Amino acid sequence: MWYQMKMRAQAGGRHLSGAERILPQPLLPQQAETLARRALFHSRGVPEQVVLKIEKIEPEKIVVLDALAVSEIRAASVTEAWQALENLLREEGFTAEHILTLFRETYPMRGAMLLDTETFGRWEPDFQRGIRVTGMDALDSALQTTESGKNAFREALVLATKTAHAPGIVGEICVSDDPGYVTGYFASRRRGYVRISPLKEVGDENGGRLFLYHGSAEEVALCLDYLEHQLVQVRNIPSLPDSPPPNRWERLRSTLETIRTKGLYRQIPEMESAPTHHIWFQQRPHIMLASNNYLDLAHHPEVEKLVQEVAAEWGTGSGGSRLTTGTSPWHTRLETSLSQWQKTESALLFNTGYMANVGVLSTLCGPDDTIFSDELNHASIIDGCRLSKAKIVVYRHGDLDDLERKIRQEKPSRGLVVSDGVFSMDGDVLLLPEWLKICEKYGLFSMVDDAHALGVLGETGRGSAEHWQTAQPDISVGTLSKTLGSEGGFVCGKELLIDFLRNRARSFIFSTALSALSVAAAWKALEILQREPWRVRKLRENVHFFCRELQNAGISVQSESAIVPILIGDERQAVSSSQQLLQKGVYLSAIRYPTVAHGKARLRAALSSAHSQEALQQAATAIAEILRPLKPL
Ligand code: WAQ
Ligand code: MG
Numbered sequence: 001m002w003y004q005m006k007m008r009a010q011a012g013g014r015h016l017s018g019a020e021r022i023l024p025q026p027l028l029p030q031q032a033e034t035l036a037r038r039a040l041f042h043s044r045g046v047p048e049q050v051v052l053k054i055e056k057i058e059p060e061k062i063v064v065l066d067a068l069a070v071s072e073i074r075a076a077s078v079t080e081a082w083q084a085l086e087n088l089l090r091e092e093g094f095t096a097e098h099i100l101t102l103f104r105e106t107y108p109m110r111g112a113m114l115l116d117t118e119t120f121g122r123w124e125p126d127f128q129r130g131i132r133v134t135g136m137d138a139l140d141s142a143l144q145t146t147e148s149g150k151n152a153f154r155e156a157l158v159l160a161t162k163t164a165h166a167p168g169i170v171g172e173i174c175v176s177d178d179p180g181y182v183t184g185y186f187a188s189r190r191r192g193y194v195r196i197s198p199l200k201e202v203g204d205e206n207g208g209r210l211f212l213y214h215g216s217a218e219e220v221a222l223c224l225d226y227l228e229h230q231l232v233q234v235r236n237i238p239s240l241p242d243s244p245p246p247n248r249w250e251r252l253r254s255t256l257e258t259i260r261t262k263g264l265y266r267q268i269p270e271m272e273s274a275p276t277h278h279i280w281f282q283q284r285p286h287i288m289l290a291s292n293n294y295l296d297l298a299h300h301p302e303v304e305k306l307v308q309e310v311a312a313e314w315g316t317g318s319g320g321s322r323l324t325t326g327t328s329p330w331h332t333r334l335e336t337s338l339s340q341w342q343k344t345e346s347a348l349l350f351n352t353g354y355m356a357n358v359g360v361l362s363t364l365c366g367p368d369d370t371i372f373s374d375e376l377n378h379a380s381i382i383d384g385c386r387l388s389k390a391k392i393v394v395y396r397h398g399d400l401d402d403l404e405r406k407i408r409q410e411k412p413s414r415g416l417v418v419s420d421g422v423f424s425m426d427g428d429v430l431l432l433p434e435w436l437k438i439c440e441k442y443g444l445f446s447m448v449d450d451a452h453a454l455g456v457l458g459e460t461g462r463g464s465a466e467h468w469q470t471a472q473p474d475i476s477v478g479t480l481s482k483t484l485g486s487e488g489g490f491v492c493g494k495e496l497l498i499d500f501l502r503n504r505a506r507s508f509i510f511s512t513a514l515s516a517l518s519v520a521a522a523w524k525a526l527e528i529l530q531r532e533p534w535r536v537r538k539l540r541e542n543v544h545f546f547c548r549e550l551q552n553a554g555i556s557v558q559s560e561s562a563i564v565p566i567l568i569g570d571e572r573q574a575v576s577s578s579q580q581l582l583q584k585g586v587y588l589s590a591i592r593y594p595t596v597a598h599g600k601a602r603l604r605a606a607l608s609s610a611h612s613q614e615a616l617q618q619a620a621t622a623i624a625e626i627l628r629p630l631k632p633l
Contacts, residue, residue, distance in 0.1 A: 001025040002059045004135065004231070005032065009039035009047035015110060017042045019155070022062065022137035022233055028054060031142055043180060062231040064139065068161050069192035070238055078182075081199050085173070088186050088194060092171060094212065095120075103173055106130065106208030113210045114223075117170060123213055123220045131211070133227045136162040139235040152181055153195075153240045160187035162232040168215030168223045175199045177207025188212075263572035264592055274299045277610040279587060286587040287615045289605040294562045295455045295535040296610035297525035298485030310520040318513035322349070323502070326513025334480075334523040338490050341462065341526060344472050346498035348491050349519065351511045353451050353479035354380035356489035358387055359507035360475055361418070363500070364445065365390040370412035372403055374419045376426060378449060379595075381418055390415070397423075400434050407442050416445035421453035421464035421476075425596050425604060427563030429457065432468040439473070446473035455483025455529055456562045461536035480522035483529065488514045488522065539609040546607060546616045553624030564605040565591075566623065574601035577626050584622040 005021040005028065017039055021031050032052060039050040073088075075081035082100070089096035094117060102120070106113045111130030114123040124130050136158050138144070144151055156174065163172050164187055171191075175184035182198035184207070200206060213223065259265045272280035276299050279288045297303060310330065318326035331349060339347035350356035361384030365371055369390040373381060376397045385392045393410055396402040403417065417439045419430045430448065439446035450463040458466025461483065465472045475497060480488040491501060501508060529535065543559055550557045550566070557564050568574040571592045578590035581603075592601045603623070607616075 002057050003028055004055050004057050006053045007035040007039050009050045011045050011048040016044045016047050020134060020137060021141050022231060027142045057231060062233050064233045064235055065161050065165055067157055067234050067237045068164055068187055071192060072195045074197055078198050078200060081196050085186060085196050092191060103208060103210050106210050107206045114213050115210055117212050117214045131227055133159050133163055135229055136232040138237050139233045154237055157193055157237055158234045160193050161234045163211060164189045166223050166226045168213050168219050169211050170214045171212035174209045175207040177205055179203050179205045263575055277608045281587055286585050287619050288587050289619055290587050290589040292482035292606055293485050294483045294539055294608055295529060296608050297528060300528060302528060303521050303524045306524045307517050307521050310516050314516040316515055318515050321509060321511060322513045323509060328516040330516045330519040330523060334519050337523055337526055339492055342472060342476060342492040344492040346495040348498045348501050349514060350489040350508055351514055353489035355507040356477045356491050357381050357449060358384040359505035360491055361385055362387040363505040365416055368414055370410050370415035372406060372417040376423050377418060377420055378424050381449060400431060400438060404438050416447055418447040421448045421450040422561040424452050425591055426565050427559040427561045429560045430464060432464050433470050436470055436473060445475060447475040448473040449477045451479045451482055452561055452563060454478045455536060456539060460533045461529055484522040484525040486518045486522035486525060488518055535609040539607060542607050542611050542616060545613055546620060549617055549620035553620060555624055555627055562607045566603040568601050568603060569599055571601045574603060578603055580626045581622055586619045586622045
């Protein structure tokens with residue numbers, strides 16, 4: 001025995017939910033409970049009245065139909081979804097725009113509009129109510145999921161399949177009136193069931209249904225009778241495909257777009273000549289004021305000659321990590337030279353300065369440590385701190401009172417203080433003696449990154465310790481890539497420290513060693529630097545000269561190192577100033593967030609011992625010409 005079951009829930013005269021089933025008798029109790037639950041716990045509200053009607057039917061009057069084929073349009077926006085629906089209607093030969101305008105009139109209706117595609121007349125007997133399609137169910141409705149989204153789909157597909165087979169019906173448009181459900185569809189026997197989303201924003205209760213009728217006036221009665229009374233079971237309902245995962249590239253695209261609009265977009269400029277004080281860029285000569293090749297050793301004939309010899313003997317690449325097969329005599333020789341130069345017991349090469357900082361901090365410090373870090377420390381120090389999982393305490397830039405206050409506050413049982421020796425974007429110098437005293441007083445490791453101090457600070461360019469006439473910090477980090485004109489980084493300190501790093505520093509252990517070429521180049525450059533201290537003096541003279549030239553032109557600058565920051569502030573202005581300088585043949589980097597704080601964008605001049613005074617004068621004039629209109633002097 002078969003029954004039709006109808007549920008309808010309402011509150012305050014308002015329809016809340018409804019559902020119907022065509023079921024064999026044994027399933028009635030269980031399905032009655034399911035539908036009662038659905039009525040009582042609906043997202044649209046608590047019902048005041050639930051009607052559950054169960055009527056016996058004649059099974060031979062049930063027509064079984066195959067579900068319409070399902071396809072899907074996922075638009076990027078509501079506008080695009082409606083555009084897609086409009087296009088679809090047009091493709092199917094309908095007067096799309098007019099139909100969609102009329103569709104809005106279905107929003108307040110309980111049922112559907114029956115629209116004549118020829119005359120645009122409406123065939124519903126009651127315009128306010130509309131036509132209610134009833135007497136349909138899925139063949140296996142008792143197996144329905146409990147997910148409301150999937151029910152909505154199945155029930156809509158059942159209704160659409162029945163409707164599509166009605167005499168005279170050539171199409172259907174539906175948008176859910178559920179505020180949480182933004183999907184709708186177009187359906188016809190020809191086109192199948194085309195799900196479209198999103199046809200509205202979440203929270204919008206405007207939904208409706210419209211049937212497109214093409215036929216004679218006499219047949220309308222037949223159509224209405226079919227829709228309202230014909231018993232239909234729909235079989236072969238496909239399971240709703242899982243929604244596709246979100247587009248993983250979208251975040252990248254939109255982030256880049258944001259970066260662009262903020263003037264923070266970066267591109268890699270390609271140089272057309274070797275990195276020296278004078279370069280070719282964009283097919284024109286430029287005075288180079290943006291290279292860290294401070295003592296002009298990257299291109300030195302003796303370095304080049306040695307590299308050629310080493311290349312002939314050792315080829316390229318080292319073939320392994322330092323602890324396996326990657327160590328040549330050049331590696332050992334350079335480490336010895338570096339430690340002698342820095343007057344420490346030992347030294348260890350890393351592949352970059354970045355890896356040296358990350359390696360030391362993450363190896364020496366762990367969750368039980370506290371790292372005190374200057375707020376303007378280089379990114380590689382920040383990353384090393386993060387990787388160490390130590391507690392990170394940032395102290396105000398160069399503010400030793402703040403440092404000591406924070407150490408007292410934290411009372412760390414173990415820890416490390418870390419600072420740039422010369423700050424990379426401001427060019428100012430760490431007050432090493434006082435700073436070391438604080439580290440010593442509280443028993444904390446002292447770590448100084450001298451990347452921009454080597455070859456620059458101190459009578460002979462030995463860096464911070466020489467400049468301040470102090471002992472070396474516990475850990476001193478340097479690079480081969482700036483003053484030494486090659487590539488790589490290194491750490492100097494006690495043999496105990498270096499031995500520890502050799503055994504534990506992951507960025508050291510798990511990297512293929514630098515090639516003998518890079519290492520030999522740095523070794524030769526270090527030899528020249530030590531042999532020719534005039535380079536260091538010349539660089540210092542150049543900095544003084546350049547700063548004086550700028551000051552005379554009304555630009556306030558100051559530097560104790562080879563880095564001369566020229567503060568601009570606004571990101572876009574900094575970029576456009578550097579572009580204007582390029583036009584004048586001066587290559588100078590604009591430094592922006594995140595390298596420096598927001599609103600602290602600047603031009604950063606990096607000087608070389610090889611610059612002539614004429615070139616520096618010319619550059620200073622160009623800078624003043626461009627910047628003077630920007631700033632009240
Ligand atoms: N007969 C005629 N019109 C009806 C009926 C019915 N039995 N039930 C609802 N309507 C009309 C009424 O005006 C509603 O405002 C409108 O249709 C929408 O009804 O994921 O949930 O029950 O593929 O909100 C479509 C997408 C969901 C499903 C449809 O319709 C999917 C939906 P709702
Ligand atoms: Mg609804």
